[in-house]
Amino acid sequence: KAGVTQTPRYLIKTRGQQVTLSCSPISGHRSVSWYQQTPGQGLQFLFEYFSETQRNKGNFPGRFSGRQFSNSRSEMNVSTLELGDSALYLCASSPGAGRAYEQYFGPGTRLTVT
Amino acid sequence: SQQGEEDPQALSIQEGENATMNCSYKTSINNLQWYRQNSGRGLVHLILIRSNEREKHSGRLRVTLDTSKKSSSLLITASRAADTASYFCATENTGNQFYFGTGTSLTVIP
Numbered sequence A: 001k002a003g004v005t006q007t008p009r010y011l012i013k014t015r016g017q018q019v020t021l022s023c024s025p026i027s028g029h030r031s032v033s034w035y036q037q038t039p040g041q042g043l044q045f046l047f048e049y050f051s052e053t054q055r056n057k058g059n060f061p062g063r064f065s066g067r068q069f070s071n072s073r074s075e076m077n078v079s080t081l082e083l084g085d086s087a088l089y090l091c092a093s094s095p096g097a098g099r100a101y102e103q104y105f106g107p108g109t110r111l112t113v114t
Numbered sequence B: 001s002q003q004g005e006e007d008p009q010a011l012s013i014q015e016g017e018n019a020t021m022n023c024s025y026k027t028s029i030n031n032l033q034w035y036r037q038n039s040g041r042g043l044v045h046l047i048l049i050r051s052n053e054r055e056k057h058s059g060r061l062r063v064t065l066d067t068s069k070k071s072s073s074l075l076i077t078a079s080r081a082a083d084t085a086s087y088f089c090a091t092e093n094t095g096n097q098f099y100f101g102t103g104t105s106l107t108v109i110p
Helices: none
Strands: A005-007 A010-013 A019-024 A031-038 A042-050 A053-057 A064-068 A074-078 A086-092 A109-112 B006-007 B008-014 B019-024 B029-038 B041-049 B055-058 B061-066 B071-076 B085-093 B098-100 B104-109
Touching: A005 A086, A010 A019, A019 A086, A019 A109, A031 A074, A031 B098, A042 A064, A042 B098, A074 A086, A086 B041, B006 B085, B008 B019, B008 B098, B019 B104, B029 B061, B029 B071, B041 B055, B041 B061, B071 B085
Parallel strands: A010 A109, B008 B104
Antiparallel strands: A005 A019, A019 A074, A031 A042, A031 A086, A042 A053, A064 A074, A086 A109, B006 B019, B019 B071, B029 B041, B029 B085, B055 B061, B061 B071, B085 B098, B085 B104
């Protein structure tokens, strides 16, 4: 099976712009979760989507949003980018909802905001 | 912060030795997971232990969970250079919130 893929792998944006990141889960996986990783805050949970519905959300401002399509692919959007949004954004897929299932992570999208 | 904290922050051992890292958390959990992250393979799930379990094994990995102390430990036996990575614990609390710990950086010297 192909693993989790994320596009793009690297991205440079300017403050105030918006960005959309994409995640394709492992075939058959219906849950997609997003995480932000920074040196200062570590790994932080953004949100989880299961069957096109946001199931759970971390403590991030409304500028961070996401969605999931009927084929389980997911997108994450960040509007009005700030310098502090520079991070590695990881997506993970799992066969079921919640954390009782093993999560498979993609390679991440490295976002740099200048 | 609801994050778990790993201890030690960094650990350096000789190949063949055992490595133990600990994780403490703050609230009641449904389960606890351990992950490994290195530049070559990204973030990889190692093992999940549920709140009603006390110990789990997977190959050279042994995880214990003490819910009364809100702590877990990960033991890697007979370490290899390829085990060099950062190790994170992650907890799902009873409110279904998910938090990663701060990580332990393990270096295994050949």
